[in-house]
């Protein structure tokens with residue numbers, strides 16, 4: 275049986291207009307309530323796992339680190355068809371940069387036990403470092419392929435995958451266990467079904483904190499993060515805008531005029 | 540070694556034995572930082588048949604080039620590349636390590652950083668020294684700029700996209716030292732690059748296009764997106780996008796402009812149905828004229844452009860295309 279772990283992150287809904295902004299006067303963050311959703315690319319990671327399960331014998335564990343509310347997105351993945359859920363949640367994990375996040379997730383995966391494949395998204399929509407997958411692989415001492423766009427061969431111990439490159443791809447041969455971070459091109463994520471939601475009710479989510487992981491606090495959260503934010507500044511635009519007005523036709527004509535004057539058409 | 544004398548490193552990136560321009564740009568910046576820190580710039584170049592290229596790195600400003608030259612290194616091989624760089628970094632103790640945000644750099648940087656147990660900042664748009672001579676790594680966030688530092692761990696690592704820093708003057712007379720490295724033999728080979736396939740880029744490339752038309756979430760649906768693509772076509776412009784257009788599947792990730800995408804410097808930029816979020820706008824470096832079309836008169840995008848048009852993009856763009864075509868015809872006939 276193939277043991278798969280999918281790492282999913284709870285992110286503020288990227289479609290919500292209300293973004294967190296810097297207050298220009300106080301230079302502090304103006305927060306507002308935005309609902310958490312599954313990071314978009316992590317849905318592709320889930321889909322990859324589900325397709326493998328349909329092709330053969332596989333067991334899917336979903337793993338997320340985040341605040342207690344992130345439990346909802348783990349539940350959503352269970353409803354999509356994952357078998358087991360794990361939420362790493364503890365105030366001690368808070369404020370982690372990519373390094374500390376990857377370390378904590380790696381400890382979570384070790385505690386889950388045997389695994390053959392770990393799927394991540396290529397990037398999270400809010401952090402977007404792309405670091406968590408490769409750093410986690412390093413902590414687990416296993417290979418990683420980032421930006422996977424096609425799984426060519428997934429039988430046995432050696433897999434072949436295509437990974438995106440500038441204008442092309444690289445074909446990689448990888449020995450399991452391994453981490454793969456996936457792109458949108460890999461698949462089209464399925465949507466929730468009613469029967470999935472019913473079945474998910476019986477599935478369990480294990481919640482682990484610092485004691486369950488058994489890792490010293492100085493390796494976690496803010497304390498375990500090599501990077502810190504030292505300053506927050508606002509930027510000012512140097513451009514003076516000229517609004518073009520009139521009827522639609524007039525506006526279009528004036529714009530063409532501006533383009534012609536600038537010599538671009 | 541005195542910590543402040545530790546070198547500034549650039550990991551050079553090459554494809555088919557040709558060094559990528561981002562590597563020269565980074566050496567240019569490393570040179571400035573190193574001069575301020577009164578230390579040296581060291582480049583690391585891995586590949587096959589790249590011995591002659593070391594001189595280009597010196598000409599760009601490197602004092603030392605560490606070269607590993609072997610057929611095994613022709614393609615980027617994650618385990619081998621990581622091992623060579625980690626071992627050398629442990630020996631030479633650089634204080635700063637910069638990599639391009641290329642497909643190799645984006646994977647190699649976290650592999651090296653995790654092994655060296657140090658911090659790494661993604662997609663920086665500026666690198667400066669603070670008063671304590673610590674590297675401030677700037678990234679856009681929350682409508683402003685965040686400075687990220689790595690106060691204790693070394694090296695201080697960052698990835699930077701092509702186009703953030705200018706290409707330095709190349710000085711063919713500059714001299715530097717080339718140090719050849721052995722390729723280690725006891726590295727696990729659990730992963731291997733078998734083949735690299737390059738495809739012809741679709742459409743006008745963003746990097747060299749004089750005009751860029753960029754579309755955003757305001758396109759609404761694939762039809763709305765097609766109109767924006769038609770506008771780009773009519774102008775013989777490159778088509779760029781914001782992240783929601785990628786998320787919706789209208790556009791390829793390759794065409795995303797901004798902090799985590801491409802940095803571009805066209806003569807003219809036309810943004811349609813996008814809000815002017817800094818993470819996108821930082822990708823447009825020094826465009827001569829900038830135009831925005833947005834249906835919301837209060838959109839922040841109008842604070843960042845030279846000409847603004849308030850209108851529904853889906854209605855306005857087809858009219859604009861017609862007018863441009865008319866102008867082009869007139870120009871040809873007279």
Ligand SMILES: Cc1cc2nc3c(=O)[nH]c(=O)nc-3n(C[C@H](O)[C@H](O)[C@H](O)COP(=O)(O)OP(=O)(O)OC[C@H]3O[C@@H](n4cnc5c(N)ncnc54)[C@H](O)[C@@H]3O)c2cc1C
Nearest residue numbers: 402755756757781782797798799800812813814819834852
């Ligand atoms: C770490 C990180 C990195 C990021 N990197 C990037 C990056 O590299 N590049 C990037 O682009 N984004 C990036 N983003 C996302 C970025 O923050 C913004 O979310 C994104 O740029 C917004 O895209 P948009 O302007 O198309 O969408 P929105 O902000 O949703 O704006 C849509 C605009 O369209 C207008 N509109 C709606 N309908 C119409 C219509 N019919 N006609 C005309 N106008 C209309 C609206 O008024 C609105 O102003 C990043 C985010 C994070 C957190």
Ligand SMILES: Nc1ncnc2c1ncn2[C@@H]1O[C@H](COP(=O)(O)O)[C@@H](O)[C@H]1O
Nearest residue numbers: 282339394395397398401403404405406
């Ligand atoms: N807190 C988290 N919990 C679970 N997975 C995460 C978390 N943060 C990042 N990841 C995974 O790492 C990927 C890349 O994230 P990032 O490095 O933030 O761009 C995501 O798509 C997730 O699969």
